Amino acid sequence: DTAVSQTPKYLVTQMGNDKSIKCEQNLGHDTMYWYKQDSKKFLKIMFSYNNKELIINETVPNRFSPKSPDKAHLNLHINSLELGDSAVYFCASSLGTLNTGELFFGEGSRLTVL
């Protein structure tokens, strides 16, 4: 039973399209995140939500819009996709906002923009 699951795992699309990636966690965690792994392999935080409220919003183009319908779900919608959006996007969750422990990651969603 997957703790953090995200769909789709692979997504190939054309420039200019709009796409969404969904994430769900069944760990009962309060905080969820979106990370982007870029071409240099760094994992960079994009957004963080705690109990459906946005708490971290990095310098991300406003074409990226996260939505958290409840604390178990954090979806990522991307408008007007660009070539530079090609990356692996990881959803993650943690017990609270201030924690020193683990982030639980999903398997990643590889987005390829042609």
Next chain:
Amino acid sequence: DQQVKQNSPSLSVQEGRISILNCDYTNSMFDYFLWYKKYPAEGPTFLISISSIKDKNEDGRFTVFLNKSAKHLSLHIVPSQPGDSAVYFCAGYAYNFNKFYFGSGTKLNVKP
């Protein structure tokens, strides 16, 4: 602005020997450091952490050493096993920023 750096993209070690993965950081405000392990087509999984007030934490075959004056930490795996072959990410966490900062990973290959 890469606050956590892993300068070795890959490392190859013989089974049974020690693997040493290194990580450097620039932000002296980090409160915790963590290591994550990632297999292909999977998300990173937590391996071990260390508080910034400690210099060593051990968990089975895994030991993390922290040298605050050098802003350097390392992960030692002894003995290395083929199943340890994965990408290892170092991360720093600061309460003030409430964020994890990750390095770019080191790919470890343990040869049988």
